[in-house]
Amino acid sequence: GAVVSQHPSWVICKSGTSVKIECRSLDFQATTMFWYRQFPKQSLMLMATSNEGSKATYEQGVEKDKFLINHASLTLSTLTVTSAHPEDSSFYICSAITSGRSGRETQYFGPGTRLLVL
């Protein structure tokens, strides 16, 4: 159980376009989802915390107008990279926490989305 999916798994786009990445919890309801980015051979950096039905909380240094996060339902959160530039190329990973279960502290991670901006 506790499967998280991401779509797409990889995307290549031209500079200046917007890209939407979906994160879904497949077999549980996720009250909280997290978005991370990971550069090659580096660790995961938390970008924002997304709570269903409320505005996302962004980490310091993350532009909320550039990285739009929507958590419209208990099973879906989306990250939109607006006006993407080559420096936004990265591996984006989401995770989800389920409430009301003993493993509430465990974050279940999606498989990641690799974004390449040309």
Added chain:
Amino acid sequence: SQQGEEDPQALSIQEGENATMNCSYKTSINNLQWYRQNSGRGLVHLILIRSNEREKHSGRLRVTLDTSKKSSSLLITASRAADTASYFCATDSQGAQKLVFGQGTRLTINP
């Protein structure tokens, strides 16, 4: 900001040997978790140890936690080629759900 530091950054051993990775952190925590990441893939949760626990086992994995030294170790016994991956520790600050990841250890198991 990243609060976890791991060492070594890279570790290469022969199949069958044991691999030990260490993690240090800076603030008080509720628990510490270890994750594995295969190249270009998502994270797989390995084990969670709570702040009031000192040692935990799961199959070939053994995790220790020393809150007085703010450090943890992950031991993989009888390593296999399939254990080749990056391993990350992650901590959550008391009262917060979000995780802070260490820099990771790239483990290579040579057949």
